[in-house]
Amino acid sequence: MTAAEKNNHRRKRLDSLFGILGLLATCVGLITLAALIVQLAADGAGRLTATFFTSFPSRFAGQAGILSAWVGTCLIMFVTALAAVPMGVAAGAYLEEYAPKNWLTGLIEINIANLAGVPSIVYGLMALGLFVYQLGLGQSILTAGLTLALLILPIVIVATRESIRAVPAGMREAALALGATKWQTTRDHVLPYSMGGILTGIIIALSRAIGETAPLITIGALTFIAFLPDAPVKPEFPFISFDWLMSPFTVMPIQMFNWVSRPQQEFHLNAAATGLVLMVMTLVMNGIAIYFRYRFRKRIKW
Amino acid sequence: MEANQAQAGYLAGKISLQASAAHLSMQKIRERIIEFAMFLCALSSIAITVGIVGILLTESWSFFKSVSIVDFLTDTQWTVLFENPHYGIMPLVAGTVVTSSVALLLALPVGTTIAIYLSEYANSRVKEVLKPILELLSAVPTVVFGYFALLFVTPILQKLLPELPGFNMLSAGVVIGIMIIPYVSSLSEDAMRAVPVTIREGSYAMGATRLQTALRVLFPSAFSGIASAYVLAFSRAVGETMVVAIAAGQQPNLTLNPMEGAATITAYIVQVSLGDLPHGSIAYQSIFAAGLTLMAMTLVFNIAGYLLRKRYREIY
Numbered sequence: 001m002t003a004a005e006k007n008n009h010r011r012k013r014l015d016s017l018f019g020i021l022g023l024l025a026t027c028v029g030l031i032t033l034a035a036l037i038v039q040l041a042a043d044g045a046g047r048l049t050a051t052f053f054t055s056f057p058s059r060f061a062g063q064a065g066i067l068s069a070w071v072g073t074c075l076i077m078f079v080t081a082l083a084a085v086p087m088g089v090a091a092g093a094y095l096e097e098y099a100p101k102n103w104l105t106g107l108i109e110i111n112i113a114n115l116a117g118v119p120s121i122v123y124g125l126m127a128l129g130l131f132v133y134q135l136g137l138g139q140s141i142l143t144a145g146l147t148l149a150l151l152i153l154p155i156v157i158v159a160t161r162e163s164i165r166a167v168p169a170g171m172r173e174a175a176l177a178l179g180a181t182k183w184q185t186t187r188d189h190v191l192p193y194s195m196g197g198i199l200t201g202i203i204i205a206l207s208r209a210i211g212e213t214a215p216l217i218t219i220g221a222l223t224f225i226a227f228l229p230d231a232p233v234k235p236e237f238p239f240i241s242f243d244w245l246m247s248p249f250t251v252m253p254i255q256m257f258n259w260v261s262r263p264q265q266e267f268h269l270n271a272a273a274t275g276l277v278l279m280v281m282t283l284v285m286n287g288i289a290i291y292f293r294y295r296f297r298k299r300i301k302w
Numbered sequence: 303m304e305a306n307q308a309q310a311g312y313l314a315g316k317i318s319l320q321a322s323a324a325h326l327s328m329q330k331i332r333e334r335i336i337e338f339a340m341f342l343c344a345l346s347s348i349a350i351t352v353g354i355v356g357i358l359l360t361e362s363w364s365f366f367k368s369v370s371i372v373d374f375l376t377d378t379q380w381t382v383l384f385e386n387p388h389y390g391i392m393p394l395v396a397g398t399v400v401t402s403s404v405a406l407l408l409a410l411p412v413g414t415t416i417a418i419y420l421s422e423y424a425n426s427r428v429k430e431v432l433k434p435i436l437e438l439l440s441a442v443p444t445v446v447f448g449y450f451a452l453l454f455v456t457p458i459l460q461k462l463l464p465e466l467p468g469f470n471m472l473s474a475g476v477v478i479g480i481m482i483i484p485y486v487s488s489l490s491e492d493a494m495r496a497v498p499v500t501i502r503e504g505s506y507a508m509g510a511t512r513l514q515t516a517l518r519v520l521f522p523s524a525f526s527g528i529a530s531a532y533v534l535a536f537s538r539a540v541g542e543t544m545v546v547a548i549a550a551g552q553q554p555n556l557t558l559n560p561m562e563g564a565a566t567i568t569a570y571i572v573q574v575s576l577g578d579l580p581h582g583s584i585a586y587q588s589i590f591a592a593g594l595t596l597m598a599m600t601l602v603f604n605i606a607g608y609l610l611r612k613r614y615r616e617i618y
Contacts, residue, residue, distance in 0.1 A: 015511035022419025025412045029436045029487075032480045036442065039454050087343045094340035112347050117534055117600060119541020121568050122354060124575075125593040129357035133581055150350050157347065181329060183336050204441075211443025214543035214568065218575045218589075253445040253544075260449050260548055268453060275446045286441050290434050 040279060044272030052273060056226040057255065061266030066274055068225040069255035072141070073210060075229060075244060076251060079145025080152065080209050085202055088153050089191070092160025092198075097186050115154040123151045124218025132219055139220035141229060142245040147215050152205035159201020163194035196296030200289045207285035211278060213253035224258070225250045252278055358597060361590030368584055374591070380554040380570070382588050383577075389588065391595055393554040397471065397564035398599070401546055402539035404475025404560050405482060409535055412479075413486025414528070418516040420487065421494040433488060440484040448548030451477035456549060469551030469563035477549065478542045485535045493527020494520045526611045533607035537600045543568035567596045 055065025099105040127147035137143045167190050175185040191198075229247035252274055259271035366374070369389045377390025416436070420429050456473040460466045466473075497520050505515040521528065551563030552573045565573070571589045579586045 011511050011514065015513045018415075018513045019419070019423045022415050022423055025415040026419060026432060026436070028412055029416070029439055029480065029483050030432075033435070033439055033442075035454065036446065036450050039450065040446070043453075087346060090340045090343035091346065094337075094344045098337055098340060099344065108344055108347055111351055114604065115347060115350060117537035117604060118354065119537065119543070119568065119596060119600065121541060121543045121571055122358070122593050122597060125571070125590055126350075126354045126357045128575075129361055129590070130353055153350070154347065157344075181333050183333050207441060211441075211445070213443070213445045214547075214572060217572050220575065253443050256449070257445050257544060257548065260445075260452065268449075271449055275443075275449055278443050279446060282441050282443060283438065286434075286438055 037279060040272050040276045043269055044274070044276040047269050047273035048276065057224055057258075058226075061264065061270055064259075064267075064270055066252060066255055066277070068228060069250050069252045069274070070277075071228055072225070072249040073251045075141050076145045076148065076216075076249065077206060077210060079142060079245070080148040081202070081206060083146055083149035084152050084156055084205065087149075088156025088202075088205075089160050089198060091153075092157045093164060093186055093191065095157070096161050096164040097182070097190060112154050112157055116158075120151055120212055121214040121218055123147060124215030126150075127215065127219045138246060139222075139248055140246045141249045143219055144216050144221065144249055144251075147219055148209040148212055151212065151215060152209050155205040155208065156198075156201055159205070160194070160198050163197020163201070164190055166197065167193045196292055200292045200296075203285050203289040203292070207282050207289070210285075211253055211282060213251075213257055216251060216254060217257070221254050222248050222250050354597075358590055358594045361587050362594045364582075365584065365587035365591040368587075369591075378556050380565075382585050383574075387584075391567075391592065393556040394565060394567045394570050394592060395595065395599075396556050396558060397546070397550065397554070397566040397569070398540055398596070400558055400560050400564065401471045401475040401478060401542075401550060401566055402536065404472060405479035405539040405542075406536060408476060408479030409482045409486050409539070410532060413483045413531075413535070414490055416483065416487035417490035417494060417528075418513075418520075420491045421520070422512045422516045433491070437484045437488055439481060442481070444481070444542065444544040445548070447477050447481050448544045451545050451549035463561065466561055467551075467563055469549065469553075470561055471546075471550045471564055472560040474546045474548075474550040475560060478539050478545050481542070481545070482535045482538045485538060486531050489531035489534065490524070490528045493524035493531065496527065497523045522614070525614045529607050529611050529614070533603055536603050540599055540603075541568060541596065543572055547572045567592045 052065045053070065054067055055063060056067050057069075058064040095105065095108065099108075124147065127143060127150070131137045131143040131146060132139055137146075171189055171193060172185055175189045176182075180188070225248065229244035229249065256271045256274040256278065259267040259274065262268075374389055374391055376392075377388050378392055379388035379390050380393045381388045420433060424432065451473050452468075455477055456466070456468060456470065459470075459473050459476075460468075494516070501519060501523060502515060505519040510519070546566045547569040550566065550569065552565045552569050553563060554570070555562060555564035557564060571592055574585060574589050
């Protein structure tokens with residue numbers, strides 16, 4: 001065997017070895033994910049009864065439930081979506097369709113990229129200083145919803161921009177040639193065509209917001225809440241009430257954190273059950289997002 | 303008679319022209335208003351940054367009026383809630399550095415290996431399936447990872463290392479490392495895929511193997527994108543809160559030994575926030591000073607990443 005052949009042999013062997021290494025590395029991630037789900041299911045599935053969803057937290061692990069937590073999560077997600085979606089889509093559409101190329105636009109773009117690296121707990125500190133004390137919104141559902149809205153705003157903006165960028169210029173030019181104004185073009189043509197990608201981004205952003213714990217603890221979420229916020233719909237005039245916005249709150253991740261921090265094993269089971277519910281919600285939302293992305297990519301052929 | 307009709311027709315035409323001119327200018331105003339509103343939405347991202355920096359600076363300013371910045375940086379104890387308080391941030395910084403070092407030591411090599419595997423070895427079918435599944439790792443709520451670290455990873459590690467305490471930075475760091483793998487692998491893979499195909503083909507044509515192409519051609523060419531992935535992973539590791547708050551313990555501890563438990567900057571903020579601190583007290587202000595330190599750490603890394611990228615940027 002010549003030296004060149006030996007060298008070839010060695011290179012090829014290293015090459016295949018690395019293939020195996022890559023597969024192993026991928027498995028580290030996949031096995032962890034599987035272990036996580038199995039562990040949660042094994043610990044928590046037994047606690048997942050109907051009463052778990054309809055009971056308040058309690059000193060007795062066996063009677064405790066996540067009623068106030070899931071109601072809090074739903075209300076906060078509602079506020080978050082209402083604030084982040086219109087604002088993020090408008091900002092994304094502005095940056096792609098309207099923005100002139102100047103220093104301000106450049107600054108906004110760099111800034112959005114950098115916000116992705118800001119730790120979420122720092123958003124919580126900002127909300128604590130600004131919303132809770134300076135604006136006087138208190139430790140309320142409104143504050144929590146706005147905090148998470150700011151946190152996911154960059155995700156919505158980036159998703160909007162990416163999917164608007166995929167709309168061919170011909171679409172815009174056709175609309176403009178027929179006399180549509182810029183806003184009419186954006187509203188009636190560009191946004192509808194990019195809806196798939198925008199929706200995917202919104203779902204992924206909300207699935208991230210659902211799991212966020214640290215910023216909500218920072219703004220002063222309570223860990224033990226044995227009542228529900230004021231109902232948004234009333235039997236008497238004016239039928240709609242916004243008092244719930246100012247109500248104190250807890251959410252599922254915080255309830256889980258509270259239970260996992262206790263030394264008693266029985267509370268850990270409650271934590272696992274809550275974690276299982278959270279995992280299912282996140283996985284379902286991400287699954288929908290992946291499906292959307294796949295479907296819209298297949299269906300739209302320019 | 304006919305002249306009259308013509309006159310009337312002329313007038314009607316003139317009026318409708320005026321009306322449509324008015325309609326047009328109304329439409330123009332509406333367009334302007336909409337554009338301005340959208341501009342304000344885009345500006346909101348700057349407002350967030352200004353808000354974050356402003357709040358952190360003003361509250362920290364009040365904090366540093368009562369605590370000297372030299373003590374803050376050199377004192378070796380952080381005992382804000384004790385009777386005889388010490389305000390040395392170093393124990394918290396040490397905790398953050400240890401947990402994120404463990405995390406990065408795991409995530410960077412493993413994530414980069416996965417990126418090379420996905421971009422050079424795996425066929426596109428396999429990649430289509432593996433990439434979204436791996437990305438689920440970063441979608442899992444961090445509090446769930448905290449549970450996993452405390453009640454699954456720590457017991458396993460304790461079997462291997464019998465003297466490991468129940469709260470330790472090793473287990474928290476390992477779990478954070480696994481959590482941030484997708485940030486490294488997906489973004490690096492994107493960057494390597496963006497390298498022009500001719501460069502890759504040139505390497506293969508010279509007889510290089512997949513591994514040689516990946517390490518000697520793609521990695522340097524895609525370094526700018528890979529460095530961004532590393533910086534983002536670092537920011538996530540440093541800012542991670544729930545895993546360390548649950549699994550690493552909440553006792554400030556000036557040590558670089560990952561086998562011990564210690565509070566990180568983020569864990570301290572959570573611990574203080576869970577209690578009911580009066581607004582304006584020094585303990586209240588201390589969490590903003592801690593947050594400012596955290597921001598400073600990520601800022602330094604972001605700038606380092608920016609300089610590295612600029613130095614090694616390849617433009618095609």
